Structure formats: C-alpha cells, structure tokens
Amino acid sequence: MYGALHEWVAPFAALLLIGAAIKLMDDHLDAEYDILRGERTLAARFGRALLPYGLAVGLLAAAIDPRLACALFFASYAVGMFHQLRERLPTRLPAWVETLAAVALAGLTAGWQTALWAIAVAAVIDWTDDLSDAARDRLTGQRNLAIRIGVVETTLLVLLALCAAVVLDAKDTALAFVALAVLTVLSEVTTVRLWDADEGGDSR
Amino acid sequence: MGGDLAVKRSLVVGKANVGKTLFCIHFARYMGMRELRLLVQEADGRTDCRRLSVADAEASLSDAHPHRTRCLQSIALEFPSGKTARQLLLTDTTGLVAGIHPDGPLRESMAQTLQAMMDADLILHMVDAGAIGRGIAGREGGPAGWDALEEQIASFGLRRGGYVILANKMDLSGALDGYRYLCRRYSKQRVLPISALHGTGFREVKRVVWRFA
Numbered sequence: 001m002y003g004a005l006h007e008w009v010a011p012f013a014a015l016l017l018i019g020a021a022i023k024l025m026d027d028h029l030d031a032e033y034d035i036l037r038g039e040r041t042l043a044a045r046f047g048r049a050l051l052p053y054g055l056a057v058g059l060l061a062a063a064i065d066p067r068l069a070c071a072l073f074f075a076s077y078a079v080g081m082f083h084q085l086r087e088r089l090p091t092r093l094p095a096w097v098e099t100l101a102a103v104a105l106a107g108l109t110a111g112w113q114t115a116l117w118a119i120a121v122a123a124v125i126d127w128t129d130d131l132s133d134a135a136r137d138r139l140t141g142q143r144n145l146a147i148r149i150g151v152v153e154t155t156l157l158v159l160l161a162l163c164a165a166v167v168l169d170a171k172d173t174a175l176a177f178v179a180l181a182v183l184t185v186l187s188e189v190t191t192v193r194l195w196d197a198d199e200g201g202d203s204r
Numbered sequence: 205m206g207g208d209l210a211v212k213r214s215l216v217v218g219k220a221n222v223g224k225t226l227f228c229i230h231f232a233r234y235m236g237m238r239e240l241r242l243l244v245q246e247a248d249g250r251t252d253c254r255r256l257s258v259a260d261a262e263a264s265l266s267d268a269h270p271h272r273t274r275c276l277q278s279i280a281l282e283f284p285s286g287k288t289a290r291q292l293l294l295t296d297t298t299g300l301v302a303g304i305h306p307d308g309p310l311r312e313s314m315a316q317t318l319q320a321m322m323d324a325d326l327i328l329h330m331v332d333a334g335a336i337g338r339g340i341a342g343r344e345g346g347p348a349g350w351d352a353l354e355e356q357i358a359s360f361g362l363r364r365g366g367y368v369i370l371a372n373k374m375d376l377s378g379a380l381d382g383y384r385y386l387c388r389r390y391s392k393q394r395v396l397p398i399s400a401l402h403g404t405g406f407r408e409v410k411r412v413v414w415r416f417a
Contacts, residue, residue: 037411
C-alpha cells in the first residue's frame, strides 16, 4: 500500500499542486484581460492574497516531491516565454536569458532527464492550447505558434514533444495529464462568468 | 522565435465625420488617460508632439465639420502582457471620400491615411451605423450609408486580416438597422456596436485591441 502511495499518489499530488500554483500565477498575470472578457478566475478573486496562497501551494508541492515540482515550475516558466524571447522583462533581462536561466535551474534542481521531461510536457500543453485556439487567435491577433509556423508543423512538434515525454517518463507523463484534466475542471468550476462572452465570433 | 518588439499600430479609418477623432479621445479616456500625449504626423513628413487634456482635445480636435483631422494623430495605449506591459498606438486618420477631392493638401492627407493602412497591424473601420440604417429604408440593394468607398475599405481589410468594423453612432435612430445590416453582410467578421459620443461598446473594443498589442 505504501509502495503505491510512494509511486503514484505522492507524485500525482505534487503534480496537481505545482500545476495549481502555475495556473494561479498564470491567471493572476491574465486577470485583467480575463475580467474584460467576462471571466473572474480564482486568481482575480484572491487579488493580493494570491501571492501567499500561491507560494503555499507551490511549497507544498515541493515538500512532497521537490524533483517534479521544481522541474515543472521552471519548465513552465521557460515555455511560457517562447512567444516573446526578445522582450525585455522587469529584471531588465531579455526573455531568452530568463528562459535559459529557467532551463538551467530545472536541470540543476531536478536533474537533466527530469528537466527535459518537464519541458516536453509543458510544451505539449502550451502548443496543444495554441492548436485549439488557432482559429480564434487568428481573428484576435493573439500570439500563437500554430499561426506563426503552421498547424501541421505545430502538430508535429506536439507529437515530438509528447514522444519525448513518454520515452523519458511514461508514468509521470500520464499522471501529469490526469492532473491537467483535474485542474481544468477545477478552473472551470471556480471561474465566475460575469456575462456571456464569445471571443471568437462577432460580438452581437 | 522572438516576437516583434516594434510598437504596433491600430488605425482608425473611415469616411469623414463618422466620429473617428471623438472615438480616439473618448477611448483614451476610457483607458484611464487624463492627459493625451498626441504624436502628430503631418502628410509632408513633419512630426510634432502635443499634450492636451481630454476636454481640450475634444474641443480643439473634433467638431461637426468634415475633415477637421488632416494628419495622423496617435495616442500610445498601454496593455498588460504577462510580466510586462505592451504599447499600442491608436491612430486617428484623415477621413476618406469617394472620388478626387478638389483640395490638394487634403488629398495628400488622405493619401497618408491610405499609406498608413498598408502598414497598420489592426484596422478599425469606423462607419456611421445610423446613416446606414436610415439609408436602408425604401432602398433596394445596398443602403445609402454603405457605398463603394466603405466596400473598398472593407475588402482591403478582409484581405489583409487584423480588421474590425466599428458601427458607430448606435445612440442615433436607425443605427440598430444599420448594425444588423453590417452583421448580415459581414457575418464572419467582427462588427462592434459603439457610441463614440457616449462611450458605449468600448469594453469590446478594448478586448479586441488588447490582443493586437
């Protein structure tokens, strides 16, 4: 029983919690726009309190499985900046430097194999999102990999990253996608719709 | 993989007197600006920078006579983006007319508008929905307010992407009919009903413009 706990439950809990911390952080950065399109996410409702709550959730994940938590956090940080590599960030550093630093930190804290796995998983999630939003983003001008390099090319990249993730760690890849599904449901449940918004179409 | 770091430009175009300048001023106010810093680009290439309060801008830049604006007037708007903020220029333009206008300098200003349309990241095509709606009554074919010039601007915008129709003057009679006409005609395109005068519909415009920043 304890073997199963160690092998499945602990990594799943770590993935779920670090995923929640990443999602909260991401929603916090997008809070203003989300409200504009009629969605008040949990991060927007937390407001200033998001920082302590987010840190607590992230630290809990790190306490359960520091290797997975650190790898996924830094990998998400790096992949999240792929669209704007030349942009200068508040640290005064260009995004590509922070991206490299995040990749290096993932490798140093979790080992290179886990870091590569985490980057592959984060890329699959990010690029799949780009693929599903391609039609809408084409209309709204949003940065999107599928629009920039093409749908077929992005699909091939997603498959390549997925293969890499499965080869590097099949069990954790499966757990990561189950955790993603749970977080997606939780996000839907906790998001308050302020009004009907159809971003893709005309706004009649 | 790097994104384009040049400041992007959204261009407000349309016929004369459809409310382009008033929209730019009121939209800047809606975005929280109390003082407008206008980057003025004359048709002959001269540039200038003017600081005006919203009230002064309204009084001095916009009136009921056509062709009050004869240059490009840009306001830099700021939108949060991830850990940083991005700027987008909201540019007011000289109103366009069909045919060849007898006023030479005005023609140059219109040419400047057309040139700017080639380079803009987002074209906000402003139309007078009230005039279109009132023109529908008793006419077969297209309404009077939607003429060949509007058609040409629309087909240019549709071909290049980054194009939104702003159905202005929704506070006037007949505007709802005009808006419905535009929605039917451009069913796959964004048509946003607004009133530049009263500031209605600005939330939707902000949402669209934000994504292009």
